[in-house]
Amino acid sequence: MTQTDLRPTCSDPVCAPIPDALTVANLTFAYPGQPCTLQDVSLQIADGERVGIIGHNGCGKTTLFTLMCGVLRPDAGEIFLFGEPVRAGHFHPGVGLLFQSPNDQLFSASVWDDVAFGPQNMGLSPGEVAQRVQEALMLTGTADLAARPPHHLSGGQKQMVAIAGILAMRPRVVLYDEPSASLDLRTRRRLIQFLQRAPQTLLIASHDLELVLEVCDRVILLDEGRIIADGDPRQIMGNQELMEAHGLEKPHSLMPHLLPHHD
Numbered sequence: 679m680t681q682t683d684l685r686p687t688c689s690d691p692v693c694a695p696i697p698d699a700l701t702v703a704n705l706t707f708a709y710p711g712q713p714c715t716l717q718d719v720s721l722q723i724a725d726g727e728r729v730g731i732i733g734h735n736g737c738g739k740t741t742l743f744t745l746m747c748g749v750l751r752p753d754a755g756e757i758f759l760f761g762e763p764v765r766a767g768h769f770h771p772g773v774g775l776l777f778q779s780p781n782d783q784l785f786s787a788s789v790w791d792d793v794a795f796g797p798q799n800m801g802l803s804p805g806e807v808a809q810r811v812q813e814a815l816m817l818t819g820t821a822d823l824a825a826r827p828p829h830h831l832s833g834g835q836k837q838m839v840a841i842a843g844i845l846a847m848r849p850r851v852v853l854y855d856e857p858s859a860s861l862d863l864r865t866r867r868r869l870i871q872f873l874q875r876a877p878q879t880l881l882i883a884s885h886d887l888e889l890v891l892e893v894c895d896r897v898i899l900l901d902e903g904r905i906i907a908d909g910d911p912r913q914i915m916g917n918q919e920l921m922e923a924h925g926l927e928k929p930h931s932l933m934p935h936l937l938p939h940h941d
């Protein structure tokens with residue numbers, strides 16, 4: 679009796695390479711009349727990674743995010759979301775962007791309507807929209823705010839409602855732009871715990887380096903439109919010389935007197 683070879687052949691789906699969640703290839707971008715904000719930036723983000731994007735004010739973090747979700751058009755280079763090209767001007771529900779200020783994201787008469795906006799634009803049935811809104815409100819702990827006008831909420835409540843609006847589209851990749859800005863200590867702690875449990879691929883642009891240390895398993899340092907360093911958050915952010923050379927400070931928790939003592 680001959681033995682059947684059960685090993686996959688290269689045409690089997692199991693054999694196909696798994697695409698990265700995000701691939702950025704030779705990305706260059708300049709705002710009209712300005713020098714390049716991003717120059718020949720290339721990076722790969724694997725599915726499930728949590729990546730902090732750090733760099734001084736104006737180094738291009740928000741610009742990178744708006745390119746990644748197709749709001750801006752690159753001057754050169756390409757972006758792929760799970761192997762599919764991100765086309766500028768097209769709606770890509772697979773990637774969600776949390777704006778730096780939740781006020782830029784919330785505009786409906788009620789929290790429920792705001793969270794429903796994305797799923798409605800995806801052409802889902804009213805039943806499916808309602809299910810997604812409910813799920814997103816539960817995940818973000820904002821279900822009791824559903825009937826409230828968003829502009830009457832506190833900054834922290836607005837932030838969680840804005841996150842609910844993104845989660846309702848069930849993106850596989852979420853780009854968080856300064857998610858802890860203007861949050862008080864308790865709300866920031868809740869946000870960190872929420873991000874630590876989030877199942878999506880995360881990119882977090884932040885000046886809150888302690889948040890990045892607590893949530894991310896990789897960090898990318900940007901300056902002058904280029905990637906300066908990419909790797910382990912403790913190694914990169916713990917390198918005082920590197921951090922100071924690019925206008926940043928080593929996080930307090932990585933100062934030697936606070937590190938655990940080993941004999």
Ligand SMILES: Nc1ncnc2c1ncn2[C@@H]1O[C@H](COP(=O)(O)OP(=O)(O)OP(=O)(O)O)[C@@H](O)[C@H]1O
Nearest residue numbers: 709710712715733734735736737738739740741742
């Ligand atoms: N719409 C725009 N038109 C022209 N220039 C812009 C525009 N948006 C941003 N810029 C410029 O592009 C550069 C990068 O800005 P960007 O907002 O991407 O930086 P950032 O790293 O997110 O900054 P921050 O840490 O302050 O949020 C800055 O010099 C900024 O002034």
